[in-house]
Amino acid sequence: MRGIVLAGGSNDKMSVLTGGTSKTFLSLMGRKLFYYPLRNTLSLVDEIAIVVNNDNEANKAWNYIPENLRKKVRIIVQREEGIEEAILSCKDYITEEWFLLSFGDIIMPREAFSIIYSTFREWKRPIALVTPSSYIETYGVVRIVGSSIIEIYEKPEERLEISHVLGGVFILPKEIFSLIEQHGDFIGALNEMAQDMGLWASLWTGDWIDVGYPWDLISAFYVLANRLHDKIISKDAIVSPTAIIEGPVIVEEGAIIDHYAVIKGPVYIGRNVFVGKGSFIREYSSIEEGAVVGAHSEIKRSVLQPYSTVGSFSLVNDSVLGSKSVVEPRVTVLSDLREKGEYKRPLPLQGIVARKRKLGVILENGGRIKANSVVGPAITIFKDGKIEEIV
Structure with missing residues (x-):
């Protein structure tokens, strides 16, 4: 069986970070996002195609794939925009009766992929992973009877307390290509397949x-970090003897952990990161390649994209x-949404952010927060200095 990972597409909601x-292609725990569904898919299939937007992304994707996986991977550039075109671009690549399709922006444990594969082996029918979600505006929502998906519909007018949505992983027959060509719509093709062949739900x-x-x-980092169990420090990292590192922490090559810094895992410290004297990196923080954390600063439950900087204190x-953004010295970011009062609009929160009800600042690539500022909660700061409330 072959696999497909959809790593292209566009999303205006993420434009402050994607450029x-x-x-x-955003970084998380030292890898690009598409790597995680790629790795999970390769645990079940022999070969895989990664679909990207253009030749530039194709070159980048190849460089980001670990060398030991490259012999199993092909990069395919989709001809036109849209998920349907992304899938159809792989029509000639899929030569066997069945293939595994995964969305490149979904983060979940490998066990979810194992479950859908086990369901397929039992039933030998088209399978879609489904999962409960309280936010259904942007997902394909499924109606299930028994183990069968009866109908898939998008953006329902009635808001439900909880619904099952498509989980972004499928095992499908080659017939899906002709159905997509007929309908011009992936969801429409799945609905016809559900009626004619049956479409089984694999619940995660x-x-x-x-x-x-x-x-x-x-x-997403919270999910990945919870799979860490060991302390892994590169022999090519420089860690001061007075620094304290507790719990599951990864420190990559070239990183420098200065005197009296404290890192309390799970935490990821990327290649060539500098953590200044007396700084405190707290749980569920991912400090990506080349980022700088100044002396006596504190980072908690945050993601610093490559080459971003947090000033001292x-x-x-x-x-x-965002990448190459700067937080100048003596900045305080507030994050408790319970103190914000009325919201302008409902905020679609997932995972740990939803449970904690805390969200600080989204800082655009190349953006800057001036020294001695107190900012947040729940704001976006753009490169031109404009501030926009998220809720």
Whole structure:
């Protein structure tokens, strides 16, 4: 069986972090987002195609794939925009009767993939992973009777307390290509398949994050970090003898952990990161390649994209800092949504962000927060200095 990972597409909601590139190329725990569904899919299939938007992304994707996996991977550039075109671009690649399709922006444990594969082996029928979700505006919502999907519909007018949505992983027959060509619509093709061939539901109730908004990176890292159990420090990292590292922590090559810094895992410290004297990196923080955390600063439950900087004596909570962004010294980020009062609109929160009800700042790529500022909660700060409330 072969697999397909859809790593292209566009998402305006993520544009402050993507800079025009697909969101699946954002960094998380030292890898690009698409790597995680790629890895999970490769645990079940012999070969895999990654679908990207253009030749530039194709070159980047190849460089981001670990060398030991490259012989099993092909990069395919989709001809036109849209999920339907992305799938159809793989029509000639799929030569066997069945294939596994995965969305490149979904973060979940490998066990979810194992469950759908086990269901397929038992029934030998088209299978879709489904999962409960209280936010149904952007997903394909499914109506299930027994183990069968009866209908899939998008953006229902009636808001439900809880619904099952498509989980972004499918095992489908080659017939799906002709159905997509007939309907011009992936959901329409699935609905016809459900009526004519049957479409089985494989239920997953564990961690599942659809990275559709910048703050979803926080929840996605939480899922990944909970799989860490060991302390892994590269022999090529420099860690001061006075630094304290507790719990599951990864420190990559070239990283420098200065005197009296404290890192309390689960935490990821990427390649060539600098953590300054007396800084405190707290649980569920992912500090990506080349980022800098100044002396005596505190970072908690935040994602710092590559080459971002947090100045000395700053407090950054529940935030996502874009690539090459700067938080100047003595900045405080507030994050408690319970103190915000009335919301302008409902905020689609997932995972740990929803449970904690905390969200600080989304700082655009190349953006800057001025020294001595107190900012947040729940705001986006753009490169031009404009501030926009998220809720």
